[in-house]
Amino acid sequence: MTAAGLSVEGVTLTAGARRLVEDVSLTARPGETIGLVGPNGSGKSSLLRAVYRVLRPREGHVRVDDADVWSLTVRRLARTVAAVVQEGGADFDLTVREVVAMGRTPHQRLLAGDTAEDGALIDRALDAVDGTALAARSFDRLSGGERQRVLIARALAQQPSLLVLDEPTNHLDIRHQLDVLDTLRRLSATVLVALHDLNLAAYYCDRLYVLREGRVTASGPPADVLTPGLLAEVYGVSAEVAVHPRTGAPQVTFLPGERCAPKATERTGPDASVR
Template structure:
């Protein structure tokens, strides 16, 4: 499997008269882990929906290895791109193994059964998210975190060369957050992931795109994006950022607005992002 290049070029997305995303451009080079960060409503989920072809662009393009994603045959797109979304839809009346096996569908002809290779890939995907012991349980009786791990396993079983995930750590405890993001980091694929936890984004992502009000406020390595000034301008909160002594990644600590340091940093970060 060869990792895919994703290019989002001048993307604009609308809902009626409302613009969700405005002239956003993004590049995810083959094998990179790209993080989308920003406040609620900044356009992260909308951007991902355009990548996995749920929201049609009002302007601009989404290019998958140079081809407009909206012109790719559905089967080819499904073999290339896998998505883990925040709202997976109705409950499945299936076991966890059967849900994960759905990830193999794009690689089969109609009515084909699972092969030994499929079974091995399903087992590996379940193991990767620590869900092997859930395989025979009904999906609709799982906890939120268990469901999330099963859906991530389904995406892994799909063997995509481009994986897009919208808040994949939602509902997960700390151990499983680290395990899932570590698995994504090691995949031979390009990964684009929306995250709220800035410290996780700092450690696991090669580059970040910081979104605000549907636009890219800044992009670059985590050390360039996770600064007190940018965080104050985009999130409206004061913070301190240090280099973690063990990982070398930026470590963000948010400050209460009523603290003297918080007030001072908020004043210093008074200039808007351009």
Template structure:
């Protein structure tokens, strides 16, 4: 598995008369994990669709190692990009192992059988996504979280040089969220991932692009872009951002409106007074 340089240059996307994304420019260097964050409807999923060639830009370009993504032969694109989307609509009447094996299709001739190398890569993908124990279960009888991990395993088995994921931690419990994102970090591939959880994005992504209303509001390392002022501007909420002492990454705490500015200090004072009595 190798890695690809992705350049999104001045991309604008539309659905009829409605603009989904406006003049977005983004660069993902080989081997980087780049995060897309922003409120619902900010254009994250639409931008990803332009990368894995579902939504054609009306302006701008998407290139992979200098080649226009929308001009690539289908087979070349399938060997380069793997996508894990939010709602795949997949309801395969297959065993989990067979679903994951579908990831090897771009690398094989039509109707060719799995080789020993294919079998090894499938096993490694199952393990990396934490679904080895599900290998012989019917895919259509799995829970939403289990299906999500199987589809991630299928993408890993594809051995793409660019992996595109739209909210891959949806439906996953905390342990599996960490397992999946940890597996992505170990890949040599370039990763472009949309995430809702800002703390996961801050820890696992090298750079973030913050979208609002289809435009990039800020971009850069998490410690530079995740500020209380920017989060108030983009999400409309109060927050505190500190560097976590164990991880070294920014940690965001959102503050409910009903919590006044001095509430934390007042609670501490009251607790201390109670101890003195």
């Protein structure tokens, strides 16, 4: 697994007349963990879909190691980019191990079975998400949190250079949230992850991009980005931000009952809405 560089250059995404993302640029150096944060409807999921080649930009480009993702063959893309998405929990009439083994498909010849190396990688991926005991169980009988862990294991087995995750800690208890994010931090791959939990984002991400209404509002190291002023402007909440004495990361404490209205963002034209 070799980390790839990611460059999103002036990307605009639309759905009919609606503008989902507008003129967004971001970079991820090889091996970095980059976090996308922002309110619901800010365009995070849409931007991720452009990175793993589900939404084609109306304007701009997404490049992985200087290659436009839309120029890659399906096989090369699958060897380079893996995605764990929010709607990825469809039923599979397969065991957990068989689902994780699907991650090895881009690296295998047509109709070839799993090699000993494939088996070792599948075992390692299951172990990384505390899923070894689930291996023989039917995927469609798992809880939401168990399914999420299995889908992350499938992506790990894929050995991508760039791993894209949309709210990977959804449905997970606190222990497994930390275990999964610890695993992502240890990968040699580059990671682009959307997170709602700002404290997890502050601890695990090298840099953050804050999206609001389809635009980048702020970017940089978590300590520079997560300020009371930004949280009031983007989220409409009052908060205190301090440096945690043990982790050294910013720690956000929200102040219930002290809400404030987000500052309006000027948008014009019939396609000014995002989701």
